[in-house]
Amino acid sequence: xxxxxxLVQGLKxxxxxxxxxxxxxxxAGKFHDAHSTFVGTGAEMLSKPAWTAxxxxxxxxxxxxxxxxxxxxxxxxxxxxASLGISRHTIHTYxxxxxxxxxxxxxxxxxxxxxxxxxxxTAASDKTxxxxxxxxxxxxxxxxx
Numbered sequence: 065x066x067x068x069x070x071l072v073q074g075l076k077x078x079x080x081x082x083x084x085x086x087x088x089x090x091x092a093g094k095f096h097d098a099h100s101t102f103v104g105t106g107a108e109m110l111s112k113p114a115w116t117a118x119x120x121x122x123x124x125x126x127x128x129x130x131x132x133x134x135x136x137x138x139x140x141x142x143x144x145x146a147s148l149g150i151s152r153h154t155i156h157t158y159x160x161x162x163x164x165x166x167x168x169x170x171x172x173x174x175x176x177x178x179x180x181x182x183x184x185x186t187a188a189s190d191k192t193x194x195x196x197x198x199x200x201x202x203x204x205x206x207x208x209x
Contacts, residue, residue, distance in 0.1 A: 105137075106133075106136040106137035106138065107132075107133035107134075107136040107137050109136070110136075110182060114182055114185075115129055115133070117185050118178060118181050118182055118185065121181055121184075121185060122165060122166065122177075122178075122181055123165060124162070124165065127148075127158060128158055128161065128162050128165075130144075130148060131144055131148075131155060131158050131159065131162065132162060132174060132178060134147065134148075135171050135174055135175060136175060136178070141155045141156060141159070162174060166178070
């Protein structure tokens with residue numbers, strides 16, 4: 065299995081909305097097996113340094129990053145507003161700015177743009193970020209042969 069396959073499966077499941085009715089943060093079905101290879105879910109999938117690097121490269125404010133993290137966690141505008149202690153209208157205004165900055169029209173596109181930026185930063189020649197999932201030593205030795 066390719067190291068990025070669980071990430072792709074996870075993104076496809078997120079886009080398809082395949083979550084159990086008990087909790088938006090608890091994945092359902094096959095996604096759970098692929099998902100279990102990651103340390104965190106949603107926004108926790110990316111480290112704090114990753115979020116900082118993404119924010120810098122996309123010119124996102126700290127508040128915009130908080131809202132995008134809410135999108136990654138599949139929270140509604142109302143839930144994001146409640147968790148940040150600001151109005152739903154303010155969240156909507158921030159989302160409009162985020163969509164413009166990331167050239168997105170949907171929340172799914174926002175997630176994809178952030179993940180594209182993350183992948184770009186992990187592939188950059190200066191290696192500012194490490195990939196989400198480290199390759200095991202056994203898998204690395206097999207790929208080198």
